[in-house]
Amino acid sequence: MITESTLLDSPNGRASGEPVQSAITYEKIPTHIYADAKAASRAVAQEIADLIRQKQGEGKPCILGLATGSSPKTVYAELVRMHREEGLSFRNVVSYNLDEYYPMEPDSLQSYWRFMKEQLFDHVDIPAGNYHIPDGTVRPEKVAEFCKQYEADIEAAGGLDFQLLGIGGNGHIGFNEPGSLSNSHTRLMMLDNSTRAAASGDFGGLAKTPRKAITMGVASILSARRIVLLAWGERKAPVIRGAVEGTVTEQNPASYLQTHPNVLFVIDEAAASELTRMKTPWLVDSVVWDNKMIKKAVTHLSLTLGKPVLKLTDRDYNDNGMSDLLAQYGQSYDINIDIFNQLQHTITGWPGGKPNADDTNRPERALPAQKRCLIFSPHPDDDIISMGGTFQRLVDQGHEVHVGYQTSGNIAVADDEALRFADYVVDFNNQFGIKSPEATRIFQDAAASLRSKKDSEMDTAEVRYVKGLIRRGEAKSTCRFVGIPVENAHFLNMPFYETGTVAKKPLGEEDVKIVMDLIEQIKPHQIYAAGDLADPHGTHKVCLDAVMEAVRRLKQSNATPENFMKDCWVWLYRGAWAEWDIHEIEMAVPMSPDQVMRKRLGIFKHQSQKDGVVYQGTDSREFWQRAEERNRTTAGLYNHLGLAEYEAIEAFVRWKF
Secondary structure (H helix, E strand, O other): EEHHHHHOOOOOOOOOOOOOOOOOOOOOOOOOEEHHHHHHHHHHHHHHHHHHHHHHHOOOOOOEOOOOOOOHHHHHHHHHHHHHOOOOOOOOEEEEEEEEEEEOOOOOOOHHHHHHHHHHHOOOOOOOOEEEEEOOOOOHHHHHHHHHHHHHHHHHHHOOOOEEEEEOOOOOOEEOOOOOHHHHHHEEEEEOOHHHHHHHHHOOOOHHHOOOOEEEHHHHHHHOOOOEEEEEEEEHHHHHHHHHHHOOOOHHHHHHHHHOOOOOEEEOOOOOOHHHHOOHHOOOOOOOOOHHHHHHHHHHHHHOOOOOHHHOOHHHHHHOHHHHHHHOOOOHHHHHHHHHHHHHHHOOOOOOOOOOOOOOOOOOOOOOOOEEEEEEEEOOOHHHHHHHHHHHHHHOOOOOEEEEEEOOHHHHOOOHHHHHHHHHHHHHHHHHHOOOOOHHHHHHHHHHHHHOOOOOOOOOHHHHHHHHHHHHHHHHHHHHHOOOHEEEEEEEOOOHHHHOEEEOOOOOHHHHHHHHHHHHOOOOOOOEEEOOOOOOOOOHHHHHHHHHHHHHHHHHHHOOOOHHHHHHHEEEOOOOOOOOOOOOEEEEEEEEEEHHHHHHHHHOHHHOOOOOOOOOOOOOHHHHHHHHHHHHHHHHHHOOOOOOOOOEEEEEEEEEE
């Protein structure tokens, strides 16, 4: 069960500001694991601030190597806070950034020059001439000369005192893609297709994403006196394990950091999830064999050996580092039966609770028989993609179902789709002589803007309105398809999202208030929310933070009418890319082949998201394909553990305040 403390604290019960410590035998790079990116970022920012102040005391410049991307944003935000509130001065800081797309104008939305100014430089007192970023406008014939001079400038400054790094999904550091050599220096680099795909959301599609970048080389990075690498989220977990526990290989450039004498990886729990000490901690150190750990260990053992839970033997336990579990609890037979029963009790075809049934071992309460259910959907299609089978079953079983669409989802509509829609409305109005000057102006302005829009320009307000309207219509269509009244679809348009770019504003008080108002209006017995905790800058994470903060406040409030929140349960679902680990699942809702097909047809209602998905990242599958594969995989895991074979399963974890 996910509780407030497990979301905020480390797995070993430490405060969120402390790294997880353990007896490390597998790791070849010092690695600190924090409960969340904010706590980790504060620690890194503090180290940078201490170095700046130390150099100031010595009367010397502080030479920093800086990174871009989502990972360092929270570090820069903390440095800005320290400058404003604690008087941290950057007057003695000289910085050199790792990389820049090529070609790239400095004022482009995607420019790293612009990124650094917006995230850090414009908010601190660093002199304008003290920060340096590779020039994306240098003429092709001058690139080699520029790169050589960039290296010379760093050396003349005294070398890098500190290098901050992120890591790509393929292990790249800077833009040193797989295949980069350890002796490489600053150069023009062809970008790997996976890197371009991951960045395509920033550029409005893969076709518009640059194919090259200027980057400091591996040798340039390794010359820094201190290196700290940041990684957040479960998508980075496999490559982090390879870099930290694997062999040094050019196929994972981050693994070169094993050769550096003063390097530290600072990661959150999600990014650490594949490390041995997190995935199988009983192989590293002694553990507390509570029920959660036993369930994790037994299910892992079953899946690793390819044996159903009920067939595991004492020898299986002893041969796989679990002998102390047997010593504490007895023979495997008893442990197996207990875990098998727990797994079986998670499976239910009644996500709203089964009326007139003993609910002792069911995940949901039997009463009230007809519940008010509120599904929070971060984007206008997450409800049907992530829990479409459960959504349909709640409706079919007579519950009052509402959906709160938290954001407009407008940035995920392709320009040509919006132009087609805008042209249709303008032509329709003209054809039938419909007189609505303001509406006509909006669609005419949107169409004109889309026709003249440059790749580096953000959408106008009119274009964002049209794109949001497209997605709103698709969400309504899904609701009609599932069978709930359109008035049960609530479009919240949370302000944090409405920036017109992939980068969003921080969660604000107005966002939380909007969510609270809807909960108070519906007074639900069940809340379903997207529990994607992996990416601290992702829309799902911000939307979840808003729901959790709203629930906290309402549960603590004495003014809540009838105190309805005391009977409100919160269930968390995951997105189309990943699923809860099998030992975490507390409610598993099976689907038949017909139900899987019906869910697929519901996803198809979101026509703007079919075929050419704008923000699909490295995954070329459509959303319905991702969802079906995830649901079938979950069902397969249950079957491998020795339970019934289902076509597909949607999984949920309960969050308790």
